[in-house]
Amino acid sequence: MIDDTLLEKIDVMAGRCMPPERKLTANDYTLLDDELEDDQDFEEAARQIEALDVHDLAAMQFKQRDTILEPWLHSQDLCMIFAARGIGKTHFALAVAFAVATG
Numbered sequence: 001m002i003d004d005t006l007l008e009k010i011d012v013m014a015g016r017c018m019p020p021e022r023k024l025t026a027n028d029y030t031l032l033d034d035e036l037e038d039d040q041d042f043e044e045a046a047r048q049i050e051a052l053d054v055h056d057l058a059a060m061q062f063k064q065r066d067t068i069l070e071p072w073l074h075s076q077d078l079c080m081i082f083a084a085r086g087i088g089k090t091h092f093a094l095a096v097a098f099a100v101a102t103g
Helices: 004-014 026-038 040-048 052-058 089-102
Strands: 067-069
Touching: 067 089
Parallel strands: none
Antiparallel strands: none
């Protein structure tokens, strides 16, 4: 498993932050490489990440999401209620929650 120290070293190597108390030496980079090579979780995650071009993405088949409230709310959707003050956003959100909870 990748711990916080390893993540901090990765950030420093990538130039996203400065080391807290000292600069990394060549030995630190060697140790970091060894830690990354030995870490099975990191290697598994690296194998799962794959770049796709637009044609491969367009050809992919995704599973159909379940409908929670027809026609606009499906499983794994993220929605936002936006309106002026006093319009009834809270009442609407409570009605949606009740409808979802009771089926």
